[in-house]
Amino acid sequence: MSGAAKVWFVGAGPGAPDLLTLRAAKVIGEADIVIWARSLIDEQTVREHARPGAEVVPSDERTLEEVVALYARAKAQGLVVARLQSGDPTIYGALHEQLEACRRLALPFEIVPGVSSVSAAGAALGQELTIPEVSQSLIFTRRPTRTSMPDNEELQAFAAHGTTMALFLSVRRPRELQQDLLDGGYAPDTPCAVVYKASWPDEVVIRCALQDLAAEVRGAKITTQALVLVGPALGDGPDAGRSHVYDPGYGHRYRRLGRPDRYRKASRG
Ligand SMILES: C[S@@+](CC[C@H](N)C(=O)[O-])C[C@H]1O[C@@H](n2cnc3c(N)ncnc32)[C@H](O)[C@@H]1O
Numbered sequence: 001m002s003g004a005a006k007v008w009f010v011g012a013g014p015g016a017p018d019l020l021t022l023r024a025a026k027v028i029g030e031a032d033i034v035i036w037a038r039s040l041i042d043e044q045t046v047r048e049h050a051r052p053g054a055e056v057v058p059s060d061e062r063t064l065e066e067v068v069a070l071y072a073r074a075k076a077q078g079l080v081v082a083r084l085q086s087g088d089p090t091i092y093g094a095l096h097e098q099l100e101a102c103r104r105l106a107l108p109f110e111i112v113p114g115v116s117s118v119s120a121a122g123a124a125l126g127q128e129l130t131i132p133e134v135s136q137s138l139i140f141t142r143r144p145t146r147t148s149m150p151d152n153e154e155l156q157a158f159a160a161h162g163t164t165m166a167l168f169l170s171v172r173r174p175r176e177l178q179q180d181l182l183d184g185g186y187a188p189d190t191p192c193a194v195v196y197k198a199s200w201p202d203e204v205v206i207r208c209a210l211q212d213l214a215a216e217v218r219g220a221k222i223t224t225q226a227l228v229l230v231g232p233a234l235g236d237g238p239d240a241g242r243s244h245v246y247d248p249g250y251g252h253r254y255r256r257l258g259r260p261d262r263y264r265k266a267s268r269g
Contacts, residue, residue, distance in 0.1 A: 003078040007071055007102055009095060011114015012036070012084040016199035017045040019115045024084075025049050027112055031082035033074060035059045035067065040086035040225070042200075059083070064094075068101040075107045087116040091140065092168050118166045120198035121227045124205050127234060129164045135233040137163040143170040143177055159184020164231035171226040174217035178210060181230060186210050191234035196226040207234075 008027045013019035028034055028049040035057045036046050050056055059067060067083075074081045085093045089111055102109040118140065122129050129138050139158050142149075147169075149155075158165060159181045170177050171194065182188060188211035196204040208216045210230060217226075 003080065005075045005078050005080070005107055007074065007081045007083055007098075007107060007109040008112060009089045009093070009098065009109060010082050010084050010112045011088045011116075012041045012045065012086055013115040014087055014117040014120035014199040015040070015042055015197060016120075017042060017048065019120065019199055020045060020049070021112065021114065024112050024114065028082045028084070030080060032079040033057060033070060033081045034084065035070065035081065036084040037086060041084050046084065064097060064101075067098070068105075071098075071101060071107055072105055075105050085114070087118075087120075088114045091116055091118075092142070117168075117195075117198050117227055121166070121193070121195035121229060124195050124198045124203060125193055125207075125229070125234070129166075129229070129231075129233055131233045135164045135231050137161065139163060139165045140168065141165065142168045143173065143180065145169065145172070155180040156184035159186050162186065162232070164229065164233045167228040167230070171217060171228055172223050174214040177228065178213040181210055181213075186230060190230055190232065191236075193229045193234050194220070194222060194226050195229070196220070196222045198227065 008031065010024045010027055011021070012024060013021070028046070029051055031050070031054055033055045034046055034050045037059045039060060046056060057070065071081060073079070083098070085095065087093075089095050090113070095111075099109060118129075118138075130136055139161065141153065141155065141158055143155060155177075162185060165181075167177065181190075188209065190210040192208050192210050192213050194204075194206040194208075194213070194217055196206075204220060204222065206216050206220055206222075213228070213230075
């Protein structure tokens with residue numbers, strides 16, 4: 001009852017139990033209270049790692065205020081909380097307001113990074129999302145829903161870059177999404193992918209051209225828990241470049257070229 005109170009914001013990964021990090025598993029196993037969102041994190045993952053006697057609380061039936069009340073109790077009783085967030089907590093994790101609440105309570109907190117659904121989606125696709133000469137930038141964004149977007153973050157403006165884009169929380173209105181991306185300047189035949197529940201047993205992967213995105217999403221009846229990826233890197237053509245880092249003519253710290261003396265001087269600079 002009198003330990004050091006703390007909240008751990010734990011990245012629980014995209015869903016597969018073995019994509020939880022070792023650090024996350026340790027933190028969950030030591031917590032007095034484990035809070036998790038049922039829609040995005042497998043219950044078995046939670047139960048397997050939580051210690052017997054830990055209070056296990058679903059977050060989805062509570063408001064922010066109710067969760068903060070739990071943090072306040074943890075502070076008063078010297079309890080350790082593990083607050084599980086899907087993927088990585090720092091990406092669309094509704095984290096900021098919780099960190100603010102901890103600061104207000106003078107309650108120490110720490111963040112455990114997690115495997116984001118973007119990483120799991122790339123893995124499910126078996127593709128690199130940043131290919132030299134094709135796409136060297138990856139934009140994480142979303143369509144506005146009940147959460148509006150800042151004025152300078154319109155989807156069309158991001159689409160104008162033509163690079164790889166990962167769209168979170170945006171699959172519910174696929175027709176509007178497709179139109180925004182086309183209006184921004186992606187060509188109708190730009191390769192697209194939809195990954196539903198990446199890393200879960202019922203994962204679904206759809207590949208299509210942007211012009212068919214809405215029809216494909218509707219056809220598969222996907223309305224949530226999916227990432228949409230778009231951009232030329234998602235194609236399977238041979239035009240992709242290769243990384244300079246592994247080029248025989250490119251020396252660096254761990255693989256010297258023919259003149260190590262020259263390399264050494266350069267590396268000191
Ligand atoms: C509230 S955000 C959380 C994102 C999370 N922090 C991350 O790093 O992946 C929820 C959205 O992330 C995406 N998402 C989360 N888990 C996913 C998964 N396993 N497969 C596909 N998309 C997922 C979906 O777009 C979903 O609507």
